[in-house]
Amino acid sequence: MEGKVMRKIWERCALRRDIAKEFLAEFLGLFVLVVFGCGAMAQMTLARRIAGDLMTVHVGFSVGLTMAVYVSGGVSGGHVNPAVSLAMVLLDRLPLKKFPVYVLAQFLGAFVGSCVVFALYHDALMSHGGGQLTIWGVNATAHIFASYPARHLSAGNGFLDQVVATGMLTLCILAVTDGDNMGAPRGMQPVSIGLIILGIGSTMGLNCGYPINPARDFGPRVFTALAGWGKGVFRFGGYWWWIPVVAPMVGGAVGAATYLFLIGLHHSELHRRRVAPHRVAPQQVREDLSNQKSTDMSRLTLPCCAGV
Template identity: 60%
Template sequence: MRRRCALKHGICREFLAEFLGTFVLVLFGCGSVAQSVLSRSQLGEPLTVHIGFSVGLMMGVYVSGGVSGGHVNPAVSLAMVILGKLKIWKFPIYVLAQFLGAFAGAATVFGLYYDAFMDFTSGILSVTGINATGHIFASYPARHLSVLGGFIDQVVGTGMLVLCILAIIDGGNIGAPKGIEPLAIGLIIMAIGVSMGLNCGYPLNPARDLGPRLFTAVAGWGWEVFSTAGYWWWIPVAGPMVGAVVAAALYFLLVEMHHKQADPQKPTEEEEEDDDEDDEDEDSSLKDKYEMIIMN
């Protein structure tokens, strides 16, 4: 009974950590886009958006990392399941927490800037047009981007994200100093943003894109958020999951499985020294007992 209660308590803690970490990511990330768009670029630009998402991810991982690992992304969670770093039964729980956190983060951004939204749009919330604001919360493709190009974009972008995360947390690799991992992960997003953001704004995260997109659908933008650009919405959901699987497989096959393993047949120098010390202690103990018998 106690074990069951402890298990429930543990998964609740992880659920809340993932929820809060994703909430922080979306609040900072979408908030930076909202400030740039609603101020008509007077208080923001592409670089500030890159910073917002990078710092948002970094802080989200700091918030949740010690409890749940700080995935804040279903694609990352899937990669951890594939590599045996996350139990498969926890996967849907993590994903639900991430989607709810992203939805709540988008709702908070809208509430925070509600008056600015009404002033910018004159009360007409739209996905397309000169006063479009749907792209504040979710990704939409550039005019030049095809469906196949968008899918490849998300596979490659998310693949690089997951590949670098696995390298950062891999104890058998160089890794990152303890406590610095979130900073390093935030820098990955910065690098992806400044190098792969042209096509569709690097969503790379099904929860970060679909959660806010669902919010916009019910908050006044309507179901156009799903039908626009030839029903684009599934690309930033499916693409990152495929990218995560590919990256996890590549990292395991090309890096992780080649780590040098200690030979169990050959004791290390420290183990040999410990054995010598134990032998000396035993000899000393036997000598003391022998001397006591002689004295008696």
């Protein structure tokens, strides 16, 4: 009886269209990332570094991204970042028509994640700032949700910072998921991607806190503008807000192009066909494989998900 009930629920509620499933997967992925990452920032800030420090923030974002990819990877590819989605479009691994759907889902997931972090730490936020939500100063809390530049940072240097950091992220993701390269064992790619974030946070966080994700930065920033911090979240730092939105997109494209031209294009054709046999005619695959005495047909596998 219970099985019949569950079957009826599944038949009524299960989505049929792939794009709807992918939308929900990217939404939930960003939600998980922001709850873990911004939650770590909130704990460090509101406890005045007694219950956390920069390393716990790095770990929070790393674990958050790892879990986000585990949550969404099998459905949408686990992009959870518009810059990664753009890279997949440029590499012909994601149809262009799906790109705006992914970006919208990512933005909304980050926005809702910010709502949850705000609700979770509402009383602590009010206590920390004496009832005031401020952007700068000893009691500032806006940086819990979005990035802001350090005093020494110029707009040009900040733009370069985000291009380089996001380029490194994209390049390393492509390496981790490249079946023609060493790659990571199946099921371990999310862990490897989380370690990339740990590395970036430990080495490239000084200037502006390594946002490297337009949705993760812009969604929470919009939330803070609506929740009480005001329009200053967009004006602060000489209208800094657009840099962590635009520069990571450039960095994602640069990182993808770098990996493609220095590594991806130089894999042997036969090896590529073993990994992605669906991209060539079956007869051509059989002919090529028959010429290799050591070929093992069991090595023919489909490529891994585009963004995992």
